[in-house]
Amino acid sequence: MSSASAPPPLSVVVGDEELLVDRAVAELVAAARAEEPGVDVHDLMPGQVTAGKLVEVTSPSLFGERRVVVLRGVQDLGKDLAAEVTGYLTAPVDDVMLVLVHAGGAKGKALLDAAVKAGAARINCAKPTKSGERLQFLKGEFSRAGRQVTADAAQALLDAVGTDLRELAAACTQLVADTEGRIDAAAVARYHTGKAEVTGFTVADRTVEGRIPEALEQLRWCLAVGTAPVLINSALAGAVRGLAVVAQPQRGVPETELAKAAKVPPWKLKTLRQQARGWTPKGVARAMAVVAETDALIKGAGRDPAYALERAVIEIAGARNQR
Amino acid sequence: MLGRVSVFDDLVGQDSVVDQLRGAVRGAGHLLAGGAGEGMTHAWLFTGPPGSGRAEAARAFAAALQCPESPDTGCGRCGSCHQVLAGTHPDVLYVRPSGLSFGVDKTRELVLRAASRPTGGRFRVVLFEDADRATEAASNALLKAVEEPSPRTVWLLCTPTAEDLLVTIRSRCRLVTLRTPPTGAVVDLLVNRHGVDPGQAAEAARAAAGNVERARQLATDPAARERRAEVLGIPARLDGTGACVAAAARLYELAEAEAKATTAGLDDQERSDLKAAFGEGSTGKGVAKAVRGAAGALKDLEEQQKRRATRIKRDTYDLALMDLAAFYRDVLAVQVGARVELSTAAHRADLQRVASASTPESTLRRIDAVMACRARIAANVHPQIAMEAMTAALYQG
Ligand SMILES: [Zn+2]
Numbered sequence: 082m083s084s085a086s087a088p089p090p091l092s093v094v095v096g097d098e099e100l101l102v103d104r105a106v107a108e109l110v111a112a113a114r115a116e117e118p119g120v121d122v123h124d125l126m127p128g129q130v131t132a133g134k135l136v137e138v139t140s141p142s143l144f145g146e147r148r149v150v151v152l153r154g155v156q157d158l159g160k161d162l163a164a165e166v167t168g169y170l171t172a173p174v175d176d177v178m179l180v181l182v183h184a185g186g187a188k189g190k191a192l193l194d195a196a197v198k199a200g201a202a203r204i205n206c207a208k209p210t211k212s213g214e215r216l217q218f219l220k221g222e223f224s225r226a227g228r229q230v231t232a233d234a235a236q237a238l239l240d241a242v243g244t245d246l247r248e249l250a251a252a253c254t255q256l257v258a259d260t261e262g263r264i265d266a267a268a269v270a271r272y273h274t275g276k277a278e279v280t281g282f283t284v285a286d287r288t289v290e291g292r293i294p295e296a297l298e299q300l301r302w303c304l305a306v307g308t309a310p311v312l313i314n315s316a317l318a319g320a321v322r323g324l325a326v327v328a329q330p331q332r333g334v335p336e337t338e339l340a341k342a343a344k345v346p347p348w349k350l351k352t353l354r355q356q357a358r359g360w361t362p363k364g365v366a367r368a369m370a371v372v373a374e375t376d377a378l379i380k381g382a383g384r385d386p387a388y389a390l391e392r393a394v395i396e397i398a399g400a401r402n403q404r
Numbered sequence: 405m406l407g408r409v410s411v412f413d414d415l416v417g418q419d420s421v422v423d424q425l426r427g428a429v430r431g432a433g434h435l436l437a438g439g440a441g442e443g444m445t446h447a448w449l450f451t452g453p454p455g456s457g458r459a460e461a462a463r464a465f466a467a468a469l470q471c472p473e474s475p476d477t478g479c480g481r482c483g484s485c486h487q488v489l490a491g492t493h494p495d496v497l498y499v500r501p502s503g504l505s506f507g508v509d510k511t512r513e514l515v516l517r518a519a520s521r522p523t524g525g526r527f528r529v530v531l532f533e534d535a536d537r538a539t540e541a542a543s544n545a546l547l548k549a550v551e552e553p554s555p556r557t558v559w560l561l562c563t564p565t566a567e568d569l570l571v572t573i574r575s576r577c578r579l580v581t582l583r584t585p586p587t588g589a590v591v592d593l594l595v596n597r598h599g600v601d602p603g604q605a606a607e608a609a610r611a612a613a614g615n616v617e618r619a620r621q622l623a624t625d626p627a628a629r630e631r632r633a634e635v636l637g638i639p640a641r642l643d644g645t646g647a648c649v650a651a652a653a654r655l656y657e658l659a660e661a662e663a664k665a666t667t668a669g670l671d672d673q674e675r676s677d678l679k680a681a682f683g684e685g686s687t688g689k690g691v692a693k694a695v696r697g698a699a700g701a702l703k704d705l706e707e708q709q710k711r712r713a714t715r716i717k718r719d720t721y722d723l724a725l726m727d728l729a730a731f732y733r734d735v736l737a738v739q740v741g742a743r744v745e746l747s748t749a750a751h752r753a754d755l756q757r758v759a760s761a762s763t764p765e766s767t768l769r770r771i772d773a774v775m776a777c778r779a780r781i782a783a784n785v786h787p788q789i790a791m792e793a794m795t796a797a798l799y800q801g
Pocket of ligand 1: 472479
């Protein structure tokens with residue numbers, strides 16, 4: 082009856098990454114169900130485990146019904162219960178498939194060692210600590226869904242979402258559902274976090290750098306993917322504010338306060354200062370006026386917000402070299 | 405409040421208005437006695453610059469119309485007068501739009517309630533403050549009521565200027581025009597009625613430039629004085645684009661804080677009143693239905709509160725911007741050597757500095773920038789963006 086892919090009678094799932102642990106246990110249970118759909122599953126937290134319960138779930142049954150017993154957090158089992166489990170390992174029951182879940186620390190390590198010694202299959206579920214491991218995880222996620230992802234897209238997703246595997250997995254699911262074909266960086270930018278702001282910021286950055294063609298291209302694209310004009314203008318306002326703060330900084334104001342006034346993290350002041358080269362106070366003041374005019378046009382004083390923004394991009398970029 | 409012999413005593417520097425209203429109250433007495441009621445009519449429009457006391461004048465008039473004790477002046481001491489002045493009189497309907505506009509549904513409801521007979525036997529009075537906030541549809545509903553008046557209903561509408569109202573409504577109203585009260589009259593009011601010391605009163609009255617409510621606030625609320633001093637300190641500090649951003653951010657913060665301080669207590673009180681009215685915590689039949697009704701009512705209330713917060717913020721920005729404009733108007737007076745009362749005299753050193761460092765032409769451009777900022781905020785431009793453009797223009801001169 083058993084086949085090559087039959088689940089092992091004894092496994093240990095070791096590690097502190099909940100998503101991976103849950104998945105490993107779920108796969109083992111699924112494999113057992115594939116063998117025998119009606120299998121009983123006892124999934125027990127440490128608090129639910131008593132000596133009586135252990136005896137009940139691990140005793141041979143009269144008719145040989147198969148059971149899956151999952152003991153979670155075995156490092157937290159009391160000394161006596163741990164001894165009971167170790168005792169079972171020396172005399173396992175045929176009908177029982179046992180899965181021990183261990184957090185991976187030093188606590189309760191004797192039980193873990195005993196299980197491995199008894200021939201347990203070991204599945205590691207430690208939290209990935211290096212970004213290479215997280216990239217590997219992302220690629221795995223996409224390939225599970227039968228999709229490919231470019232290296233820069235995976236990196237962009239990692240940058241946007243962070244290190245939590247559950248959130249990364251959710252982001253992958255969203256991208257898989259929302260896109261077709263190979264997933265590239267543009268898809269990540271378009272379909273993932275903060276897309277409106279990110280793209281509005283690009284328009285604003287190109288504008289204050291005086292790069293009119295790129296700024297206009299970005300603007301068109303931004304509007305085409307449905308970014309609200311008011312958000313784009315708010316990004317322009319932010320960029321111009323940043324210039325104003327660093328172009329003529331208030332005397333005696335520390336860097337952290339400047340960053341706060343410019344609404345950027347402190348390390349970004351360097352970028353702002355680069356952008357501020359070529360800007361005179363007069364030009365900055367003009368740009369501030371343009372931003373306010375544009376906000377009024379977008380809020381209803383004008384008929385065409387898209388044109389109001391194009392005009393803003395050109396006028397702000399043009400104010401850059403104003404003497 | 406100190407002693408009062410007539411409800412009209414609170415109307416500062418408005419002698420001709422008081423004469424007009426006293427005459428109307430006498431006429432109203434004749435009307436109730438079955439006479440022709442000369443001097444009285446059923447629709448009134450109170451206009452005047454901000455702080456001149458439009459609503460106060462209308463309220464005093466309403467009290468005098470209802471007062472059973474001293475029918476030609478309104479005694480100011482009887483139960484009826486107290487109720488009108490406190491806003492609890494059963495025959496005086498108060499309408500004070502909490503948001504930026506007042507809709508047609510509410511107006512229709514108001515017209516219906518206004519038409520019923522007075523419970524106390526005298527008049528049914530509607531006191532509609534900021535009637536200019538009525539939407540176009542609401543104004544048309546209002547027009548019908550003013551065209552076909554119920555015999556004992558009196559409409560008192562208040563707007564900044566007569567032009568703020570539909571011409572068809574305006575033409576059916578008798579006009580009461582309040583003036584900017586002279587500083588001396590405002591000082592007297594602050595000293596005699598609010599017990600403010602004369603020096604403080606004089607400074608507050610000058611600073612408020614005829615706005616009685618603002619003068620009272622400045623004389624009695626130290627936080628309001630501090631905010632004003634901070635606003636007036638801005639022009640002298642604008643020495644670079646960084647300072648422009650900081651000043652705009654500070655103005656924004658001050659307005660947000662002010663709105664929060666004004667609304668927070670009110671919001672909580674209203675929420676708990678509403679919950680109490682719906683019997684929160686009770687059990688039994690019909691509770692589920694009541695809870696659903698309460699959720700809807702609570703949502704409406706929150707909407708209203710949001711609109712009110714927006715309005716208070718705008719009013720606060722406006723106050724700050726008017727203070728700034730007053731500063732530059734004083735700068736202009738100094739520059740051209742005009743001998744006028746300076747409303748920002750307490751900041752004389754800053755005035756002198758800005759005046760000698762710029763020309764009258766640039767001062768005019770600066771006043772324009774302040775006015776443009778007011779217009780932009782009224783047109784829904786993000787206040788911080790509008791104020792950054794303004795501070796930048798003030799800096800450039
Ligand atoms: Zn009375």
